[in-house]
Amino acid sequence: xxxxxxxxxxxxxxxxxxxxxxxxxxxxxxxxxxxxxxxxxxxxxxxxxxxxxxxxxxxxxxxxxxxxxxxxxxxxxxxxxxxxxxxxxxxxxxxxxxxxxxxxxxxxxxxxxxxxxxxxxxxxxxxxxxxxxxxxxxxxxxxxxxxxxxxxxxxxxxxxxxxxxxxxxxxxxxxxxxxxxxxxxxxxxxxxxxxxxxxxxxxxxxxxxxxxxxxxxxxxxxxxxxxxxxxxxxxxxxxxxxxxxxxxxxxxxxxxxxxxxxxxxxxxxxxxxxxxxxxxxxxxxxxxxxxxxxxxxxxxxxxxxxxxxxxxxxxxxxxxxxxxxxxxxxxxxxxxxxxxxxxxxxxxxxxxxxxxxxxxxxxxxxxxxxxxxxxxxxxxxxxxxxxxxxxxxxxxxxxxxxxxxxxxxxxxxxxxxxxxxxxxxxxxxxxxxxxxxxxxxxxxxxxxxxxxxxxxxxxxxxxxxxxxxxxxxxxxxxxxxxxxxxxxxxxxxxxxxxxxxxxxxxxxxxxxxxxxxxxxxxxxxxxxxxxxxxxxxxxxxxxxxxxxxxxxxxxxxxxxxxxxxxxxxxxxxxxxxxxxxxxxxxxxxxxxxxxxxxxxxxxxxxxxxxxxxxxxxxxxxxxxxxxxxxxxxxxxxxxxxxxxxxxxxxxxxxxxxxxxxxxxxxxxxxxxxxxxxxxxxxxxxxxxxxxxxxxxxxxxxxxxxxxxxxxxxxxxxxxxxxxxxxxxxxxxxxxxxxxxxxxxxxxxxxxxxxxxxx
RNA sequence: GGACGACUAGCUCAGCUGGUCAGAGCAUCUCGUUUACACCGAGAGGGUCAUAGGUUCGAAUCCUAUGUCGUCCACCA
Numbered sequence: 001x002x003x004x005x006x007x008x009x010x011x012x013x014x015x016x017x018x019x020x021x022x023x024x025x026x027x028x029x030x031x032x033x034x035x036x037x038x039x040x041x042x043x044x045x046x047x048x049x050x051x052x053x054x055x056x057x058x059x060x061x062x063x064x065x066x067x068x069x070x071x072x073x074x075x076x077x078x079x080x081x082x083x084x085x086x087x088x089x090x091x092x093x094x095x096x097x098x099x100x101x102x103x104x105x106x107x108x109x110x111x112x113x114x115x116x117x118x119x120x121x122x123x124x125x126x127x128x129x130x131x132x133x134x135x136x137x138x139x140x141x142x143x144x145x146x147x148x149x150x151x152x153x154x155x156x157x158x159x160x161x162x163x164x165x166x167x168x169x170x171x172x173x174x175x176x177x178x179x180x181x182x183x184x185x186x187x188x189x190x191x192x193x194x195x196x197x198x199x200x201x202x203x204x205x206x207x208x209x210x211x212x213x214x215x216x217x218x219x220x221x222x223x224x225x226x227x228x229x230x231x232x233x234x235x236x237x238x239x240x241x242x243x244x245x246x247x248x249x250x251x252x253x254x255x256x257x258x259x260x261x262x263x264x265x266x267x268x269x270x271x272x273x274x275x276x277x278x279x280x281x282x283x284x285x286x287x288x289x290x291x292x293x294x295x296x297x298x299x300x301x302x303x304x305x306x307x308x309x310x311x312x313x314x315x316x317x318x319x320x321x322x323x324x325x326x327x328x329x330x331x332x333x334x335x336x337x338x339x340x341x342x343x344x345x346x347x348x349x350x351x352x353x354x355x356x357x358x359x360x361x362x363x364x365x366x367x368x369x370x371x372x373x374x375x376x377x378x379x380x381x382x383x384x385x386x387x388x389x390x391x392x393x394x395x396x397x398x399x400x401x402x403x404x405x406x407x408x409x410x411x412x413x414x415x416x417x418x419x420x421x422x423x424x425x426x427x428x429x430x431x432x433x434x435x436x437x438x439x440x441x442x443x444x445x446x447x448x449x450x451x452x453x454x455x456x457x458x459x460x461x462x463x464x465x466x467x468x469x470x471x472x473x474x475x476x477x478x479x480x481x482x483x484x485x486x487x488x489x490x491x492x493x494x495x496x497x498x499x500x501x502x503x504x505x506x507x508x509x510x511x512x513x514x515x516x517x518x519x520x521x522x523x524x525x526x527x528x529x530x531x532x533x534x535x536x537x538x539x540x541x542x543x544x545x546x547x548x549x550x551x552x553x554x555x556x557x558x559x560x561x562x563x564x565x566x567x568x569x570x571x572x573x574x575x576x577x578x579x580x581x582x583x584x585x586x587x588x589x590x591x592x593x594x595x596x597x598x599x600x601x602x603x604x605x606x607x608x609x610x611x612x613x614x615x616x617x618x619x620x621x622x623x624x625x626x627x628x629x630x631x632x633x634x635x636x637x638x639x640x641x642x643x644x645x646x647x648x649x650x651x652x653x654x655x656x657x658x659x660x661x662x663x664x665x666x667x668x669x670x671x672x673x674x675x676x677x678x679x680x681x682x683x684x685x686x687x688x689x690x691x692x693x694x695x696x697x698x699x700x701x702x703x704x705x706x707x708x709x710x711x712x713x714x715x716x717x718x719x720x721x722x723x724x725x726x727x728x729x730x731x732x733x734x735x736x737x738x739x740x741x742x743x744x745x746x747x748x749x750x751x752x753x754x755x756x757x758x
Numbered sequence: 759g760g761a762c763g764a765c766u767a768g769c770u771c772a773g774c775u776g777g778u779c780a781g782a783g784c785a786u787c788u789c790g791u792u793u794a795c796a797c798c799g800a801g802a803g804g805g806u807c808a809u810a811g812g813u814u815c816g817a818a819u820c821c822u823a824u825g826u827c828g829u830c831c832a833c834c835a
Contacts, residue, residue, distance in 0.1 A: 009797065201832080208835090237835060250835095284834060292835050301833040362832085375833090407763050411830055414761065418831085528829080596783075597770060603828085605770070609784055616797040627794030671772070675782065687799080694793065 010622035010732055012586040017734050018141055026752050027148045029084035029518070036082060041754050046086065047078035048521040049551075050503050051147060052534070053090035053155060056129035057098040060139045061568070062578050062606070063527065066594040067557045068145045070525050070670060073595070075146055076727040077665045080755050086518050088506050089140065089147040091133040093155045095495035096190055096198075096368050099430040102128050118429050118490075125430050129154070139578065144587050144730045146751070151514075153506050155498050156432065163509040164498045165435050167545060169475050171383065177424070179449050180382045183296075183303040184423055185373040187366035188321030192427040193380050195494060196420060197532055199364045199373055206361050207340075209240045210289065210354035211347055213249060213266040216274055220264050232266055233258070233277065234354055236288030238361060239298075240347075241339040244271045244327045245316035248294040250305055253279035255290050269352050270328065270343065278309050297377045313377055319427070321374050336374070379446045381425035381434060381491065388540035389416040392549075401539065401549045404668055405600045408531060408556055415532050424494045431492030437479045440469020441487045447471075500537030503550035510545055521551045523668075528556040528600075555668050558598030561605045568606075576606055588729035589615040595674035595728060617678055618732045621725070624686045625736040628718055629743060632711055633702045637744050643712040650689055654717050657684075658724045658755060665727060677725045685717060715745060723755050 026032045029046055036043045049071050054064050071087055079085040102125045103113050113121045133154065140147065153160055171177040185194040214232035215221045221231040228234065233249055246268055251258040262279045282305060283292050296306030296313045306313060318324040323334045331339050347353040364373045393416045395401045396409065403409035425434060438445045440456070447459050448471045456467045469485040479486040498505070503521050507514040520542070524535055535554040542550035562568045568576065581590050592614040598604035632640060645651060657680050664673035693710050700706045719740070726733040733750055740746035 008795070235835085239835085282833090287834060294835095299833070299835075301835070304833080361834090364833095405763085408830085410762060414831070532830090596772095599771075602764085602771075607770075607784075610770075612797075613784055616795095619797045620795065623795035623798090625794090630794070675772075679782085686795085690794085698793090 008623065008626075010586075010619050010735065012588070012731060013735060014142070014144070014582075014587055014731050017731050017738075018144065020734070020738075020749065021146065021751055024749060024752065025150075026079070026749075027087070027146050028150055029086040029148065032079060032752070033084040035752060036084070036754075042082055043084065044082040046518050047075070047083040048086045048088065048507075048518040049075060049523050049525065050088045050506055050521055051090065051145075052526045052530075053092035053153070053499065053502070054136050055094035055097055056091040056133045056136070056154065057094055057101045058132060060136050060578065062576055062581070063557075063560045065139055065143045065578055066560060066590065066598065067525065067527065068140060068143050069591040069594050070555065070557060070668075071147075072143070072145050072730070073591075073670060073673075073727040074523065074665055074668070076730060076751065077662070079146070079751070080723060080726065080753060081662070082754060085146075086151070086514075087145065087147040088151050088153075089137075089145070089149060090153040090155065090502070090506060091129070091136060092499055093129060093431060093495065095426060095428055095431040095492060096192065097495075098125065098129065099428050100190060100368055102430070113429065121429050126156070142578070142582055142587060143591065146730075151506070155495070155502075159508075160498065160501075160505045161432055163505040164432060164493070164501055165477065166509070167501060167541070168435065168493075168497075171544075172475055176384045176387075178382055178384070179379055179446060180421070181377060181379045181446070181450055182382070182421075182423075183298075183300050183375050183377050184380055185364060185366075186319050186376045186378070187369065187371050187373055188319065189369050189371040190366060190428075191319055193378065193423055193425060194366060194373065195423045198367045200367050201362045202365050202370075203360050204363045204372075206238050206359055206363070207240075208236055208238055208288070208357040208359045209344060209347075210234050210236050210356070211240065211243065211269070211293075212352040212354060213268060213275075213293070214352070215261075216265040216267050220261065223260070227257070230354075232352075233261065233291050234289045235291045235293040237293055238359070239336075239340065240343045241323065241336045242295040242298045242316065243268065243293060243343065244323075244331065245295045245297050245314040245325070246271075246275055246293045247296060247306065247311045247314060248275050248309065249277045250280045250283050250292045250294050251277060251290060252283040252285050253281065255283075255285050258291060269350060270346060278305075278311075280305050280308065298375050300375055303375075303377070315377055317374055317376060319374075319376060319378075379442075379449075380423045382421040383424050383497075385419050385422050385540055388543050389419040391543040392416050392536070392539045395539070395543075395549045400552065402553050403531070403535075404553060404555045408528060412531060412536060415536060422494075424497045425491040426494050427490075428492045431495060432498055434489045434491050434493055435475060435477050436489040437474040437476065437486040438469070438489065439472040439474065439485050439487075440467050442489065444469060444471045445473055496533050496537050499534060500541045501545070503538055503542060504546060519546065519550070520548055524551045524554040525557060526554070527559065531556065553668075556600045558600060558602045558604050560594075560598060561603050563605050563607050581611065585611050585615045586618065586731065588618045588731050592617065592674055592678075592729055595670040597671075599671055600668075617682065618729060620682055620686060621729075621732055622736065624681070624690065625718060625722075625739065627690065628711075628714055629739060629745075631697075632715070632743075632745070634743075636703060636708060636711065639708050640712045640715060641745060643708055645713055645716040646709075648713060650717060651713060653684070654720050658720060661724045662755070670728075674728055677721075677728060681721050681725065685721060689717070690714070719746065720755075722750055723753055726750050726753075 026035060033043055051071055054060055075085050075087045106113060185199050187194055212230050212232040212234050215224055225231055235249055249266060261277050264277050265274045268275050294302045294305055296303045296311050297315045298317055314325060316323060316325045316327050317336060321336050323331045323339050365371060366373055396413060403412055444459060444467050456471055460467050474480050504510055504515055504519055507519050526534060538550050589611050593611045661673050661676050693714055697707045697710050722733045722737055737746055737750035
């Protein structure tokens with residue numbers, strides 16, 4: 001071939017190169033192991049990373065794709081140092097998020113999920129995910145991800161579901177998973193329960209209404225009149241609509257103002273019910289009037305107070321945020337905000353409204369859709385995670401697990417220390433159905449569960465409903481028999497209940513062949529916003545099922561921002577399309593930029609000039625290599641590859657360099673690694689050594705010993721540099737290697753070369 | 759309200775256990791057509807390392823306050 005015809009700029013042939021890798025099937029660690037054996041290399045311990053499965057409901061953004069360049073760099077490095085390496089890819093069904101986005105998709109087409117029905121919805125949503133998953137997969141390949149796609153999993157794969165179900169059965173038998181009636185966050189838009197962690201807090205403008213609850217007894221009214229100037233006790237609330245569900249007023253026992261009224265009764269306005277005044281330490285004397293209206297059904301604090309004092313729980317708001325229950329007819333079916341306004345108006349007419357303050361306060365909103373959540377009492381499935389969190393904490397203390405950067409580790413410790421029972425049921429149509437059947441229906445089971453010790457006939461007596469079954473529960477994918485007494489649980493698992501089991505479920509579960517060989521894994525890499533959702537859960541499940549930590553470290557990737565330092569978002573229109581970057585600068589340039597700029601715990605504004613700078617480096621590699629090739633005469637090739645390279649100063653420095661960069665990768669210091677390969681290749685090899693060697697062979701004729709010696713040294717240095725740079729920038733380095741192969745100066749693929757000195 | 763992190767050149771950041779640590783890339787400026795590369799080469803300017811104290815022979819590096827920004831957690835009605 002004609003060496004001089006090689007292009008002056010690196011024209012990225014990324015697809016071609018990726019195909020070359022894929023065809024070798026060495027992304028599969030079993031094949032890699034064979035390859036190492038057959039070529040006489042020492043086979044080291046397998047290296048495994050289960051990759052974060054992107055949500056199967058949309059395209060990948062730049063952050064996803066760049067994240068994979070960390071997995072890939074360390075994976076390629078491990079592969080080149082003798083480890084059969086498994087980067088295990090997947091796609092996540094992402095329960096709520098997908099259900100929300102697919103529902104929107106349907107609306108655009110003038111359809112609704114209610115028209116489709118559960119089964120059809122599930123089927124269509126599945127297809128929707130499959131299409132998107134395919135896009136995501138091709139985008140992963142675009143960044144150069146060397147994942148074993150023969151092992152790819154979708155989180156709803158029946159093989160995974162089976163493992164997730166087994167975990168659930170085991171937990172149920174051990175009493176870790178149970179049904180409980182508690183106050184839970186409900187998103188009126190998604191119409192499902194949410195775990196605390198699925199909510200966010202936003203500052204919103206609201207009102208603070210001061211309402212008078214008049215005393216029942218004339219004597220108390222008189223006293224109150226003397227003391228407060230009104231005939232009752234004044235409470236302050238941000239949510240007047242909940243007042244019709246009040247079952248007490250609570251004050252602090254130390255509060256001198258109210259001491260003598262504790263135990264007395266007030267008449268709840270509008271609802272016209274008598275409720276007691278109780279004393280509880282939890283009440284803050286400073287806030288509002290120091291008197292708290294207690295609505296156990298619709299406020300977490302009130303729920304706790306209610307439990308302590310045995311208060312009645314009155315549900316007045318339903319899952320859709322509408323007024324319901326035993327309330328005056330005129331409010332039924334009203335939205336909470338409308339009801340609040342109506343109530344305030346009536347109270348004002350009754351002269352029971354003292355004032356309304358406008359305030360800003362934190363409101364819990366749905367993490368996925370931003371709707372204000374309603375705290376509602378309901379029966380849900382819970383998982384007692386406390387014992388597992390304890391084990392996780394111990395592992396952190398013993399140094400068996402760490403977070404990079406370490407600052408985030410403290411936040412994780414705090415999360416584990418204060419962990420609450422995890423609500424794992426979601427009222428969705430999309431996901432894994434909780435594999436439970438109720439004999440005689442769910443209501444019966446829950447009633448018996450709530451009323452410990454009572455019987456089915458007690459149920460019939462109390463509720464006046466005929467029970468059509470025994471109240472038993474059956475765990476299994478299918479009902480135990482064909483009788484129609486078995487009612488299926490329709491709730492789905494929280495998506496993290498299955499993705500939390502990712503490290504072993506994707507390896508075939510604890511009995512799987514892959515599990516024996518590739519578990520525990522070596523690292524977890526993901527964005528920092530899902531540390532508690534994902535890593536925390538994986539660690540806990542890991543302890544539960546395998547009695548060890550599933551990976552020794554979580555590396556948190558930095559966040560990519562728009563060039564002005566703000567968050568990229570579709571609504572702002574400041575997002576950058578991955579396609580655009582790849583088209584203009586290539587995957588290597590983008591990767592290199594990410595390694596050096598997106599450090600764990602830091603933000604990385606995407607600047608075009610910086611990616612351009614890296615593109616220049618990629619091109620420099622191409623040209624320096626081209627120059628070296630041009631210098632070698634065809635007649636010298638055989639002797640040059642047969643020539644023993646002496647340990648010159650340059651060769652020794654190169655070996656040191658490889659070792660140094662290897663250490664950086666092993667310590668996850670990708671930024672330092674990227675800086676080092678750039679510095680060494682560009683300013684040592686190109687600027688100094690190539691210039692030196694130019695001089696050293698300047699006057700020597702083709703075929704002379706000095707040329708052979710110097711050029712073989714240079715070739716050796718080039719090859720070693722390509723190897724150590726390959727984990728960072730796989731495409732250009734492989735492209736150069738293939739040019740060497742064409743000339744007979746190298747063999748095989750760079751991807752599977754071994755770095756012998758490491 | 760609490761926790762954690764950051765504050766180093768115009769910009770994004772390296773500087774781990776105190777003594778060549780005042781750095782890199784990008785940007786800026788000057789010069790340069792040499793066997794590859796102008797997506798290049800040679801060189802230059804630019805920072806009292808947020809502020810105030812303290813420990814020390816010596817601090818960007820340790821301690822204590824303060825300020826600014828960010829992230830996370832939290833039931834303040």
